[in-house]
Amino acid sequence: MANYTHDLIVIGAGSGGLGAAGFGGALGLNVALIDKTVHDYGGECLNYGCVPSKALLHVAQQFAGARQATRFGLEISGKADMKAVQRYIRERQDIIREHESPDYLRKTYGLDCFIGEAMLTGKKEVTVNGRKLTAPRIVLATGSRPRHLKVKGVEHVKQYDNERVFAELEELPDRLLIVGGGPNSCELAQAFRRLGSEVILLSRSDRLLKHDPAPAAKLLEAKLRAEGVDVRLNTEIRAFPDAHTASLVDDGEPVGSVSFTHLIVAIGRSVRTRGLGLELAGVHTKGDRILTDDYYRTSNPAILTVGDAYGREMFSHGAEKHNTDVWTNLLSPIDKKHKLNHFSWVTFTDPEIATFGLTPEQLDRQGTKYETVEQSFDHDDRAVAADYSDSLLILYLSKPTYGSSKVLGGCMAAPAAGEMIQELHLLQQLGLDYSKLTNKIYAYPVGSRINQKPARDRDQNRLLSPLTKRVLRAAYRLQNR
Known part of the structure; x- marks a missing residue:
């Protein structure tokens, strides 16, 4: 290690930092986390994002x-006991925490936790608890x-964010305003x-989920409204007249107020970016971003930066992708x-x-020619039986070459869609023909059979052209005289 104290220093022990440090430790490198x-x-x-939110869901x-x-005769009443809900969430977190604790990481990967x-105090130097650590590479996984x-009056209002929801909220809100x-x-x-809460959801956009296809977002919006969520689009908060009232505007025009x-x-x-000593290490920033190139x-x-510190896709699996690239480069x-x-992402609603x-x-930016295929679940047997036939699959397929098309991307809005898209995503990642699914035999009636339907429809349309049908009729009669 020359004159360095470590082979690698990683600041931040979230998804990005655990991946960066864990792989280094698995290689036998001397890694400080x-x-x-x-x-x-x-x-x-673990603490405020994926794990507690999915436990809550x-x-x-x-x-x-x-x-x-x-509707089938069950009688119920009442609302959730929020303290009991939070206890369940923390129990789930504690199970996972056992494998992400400093003691576990020391024993399993040999990390120096x-x-x-931590503060950067030189080009290749970090100071923690008065001790100076050095390494040829430092990874910032400091999160977001x-x-x-x-807005006016906000100082009188308690703003819960995802951190405070899971750390502090011990009572079920009667009337919840979500921005x-x-x-x-x-x-x-x-x-x-x-x-059991009344919920008002405000979005300043004209739709929800602006990074997903509009038809899928519309399906979710309709489901939220059907469940009683008061969804208000093109709406922002202008001010808080008091601690429990918000004045609203739509396209800059006042549209009344809402209580919460x-x-x-x-x-x-x-x-x-603050408090890390970035300037002492020659790390430049712009606004609330650490300036980082396409090689991290x-x-x-x-x-280097990974995870949310990279400032692009802020997902746990985004950090996983960053670490795969970074370790390839190292x-x-x-x-x-x-x-x-x-890449892929999932909103875990219903x-x-x-x-x-x-x-x-x-x-479009790449100049790639493609066609969009939309497949409803209206006549899918599993969707009909399980009452989710108002779902949707969208695929972007390459223009056919000699009858074949590749999956370029897509979206599904359905229960368990995150699981059901995986074979489609694999086809896309491997660059395989979409028609590979045509002859696959699915156990009836699994939900993922929907992935095959557009492929079979396309092949059937080609197979049953008037000319092809005449040829096949002739072949049948010749073979079966």
């Missing part, structure tokens, strides 16, 4: 299922923080409505550039909205 507290190990995903689904069963505030509203139209907002709106008992704000996230390098090439003379040709591969915007 630093985070502020023992509780911070596991990061946003699981509980809410139990309530929804019970209510749906009233530090608890304390929720953005908050900045934002993205995945986090939609998940929380549906969850709290199902648990609790406020959740989910309007995006900002990369953490900051203005100091010895310092171990190979050929650098791997950041690309999102094979229905789930699962998007994968290239979007129409990306395809």
Whole structure:
């Protein structure tokens, strides 16, 4: 290690940092992993993001299922006990936390885990608890923080973000106002409505989920409205006259006010840049971003960013993708550039909205010719039997070459869509023909049979052209005289 104390230093023990440090430790490198507290190990995903939100959605689904069963004679009443819900969430977190704790990481990967505030104090130097650590490479996996509203009167209002919801909320809101139209907002709106809260959801956009196809977003919007969520599009908060009232505007014009008992704000996230000593290490920033190139390098090439600190796709599996690229670059003379040709994301509402591969915007920018195929679930037997026939599959397929097309991307809006798109995503990632699904035999009536239907329809349309039918009739009669 020359004169370095470590082979690699990783600041931040969330999804990005655990992946970066864990792989280095598995290789036998001497890796230092630093985070502020023992509780911070596991990061946003474990403590305030993916894990608690999905546990919350699981509980809410139990309530929804019970209510749906009233049509068959079940009698229910009451609302959720929020303290009991939070206990369940923390129990689930504790199970996962056992494998993301400093002790576990030391024993399993041989990591040198530090608890304390880390600060960059040189080009290749980090100081923690008064101790100077050095390494030829430093990875910043310092995450992001929720953005908050900045309007008149907001200082009188308690703004819950995803962190405060899971750390502090011990009572079920009577009347919950949620600001934002993205995945986090939609998940929380549906969850709290199902648990028994009145919910108003405000989006300043003209639709929800602006990064997903509009037809899929419309299906989710309709489901939220049907469950009693008051969805208001093109609407923003102008001011808070008091701690429980918000004045609203639509396209700048006043549209009255709304009362609430609790406020959740989910309007995006900002990369953490303060208090890290970035300027001491020659790491440049712009606004709330760490300037990083397509190879994850900051203005100091010895310092890399992954996860939310990279400032692009802020998902736990985004951090996984970043680490795959970064470790390829650290171990190979050929650098791997950041690309999102094979990425996916899921909003875990009911229905789930699962998007994968290239979007129409990306395809248009690339000049790629494609066709869009939309497949409803109206006549899918499993969807009819299980009452989700108002679902939708959208595929972007390459223009046929000699009768074959490749899957370029797509989206599904359906229960368990995140699971059902996986074979389509694999076809896209491997560059295989969509027609590969044509002759696959699915166990009847699994939900993923819907993936095959457009492929079979396309092949059948080609197979049953007037000319082909004449040829096949002649072949049959010749073979069966």
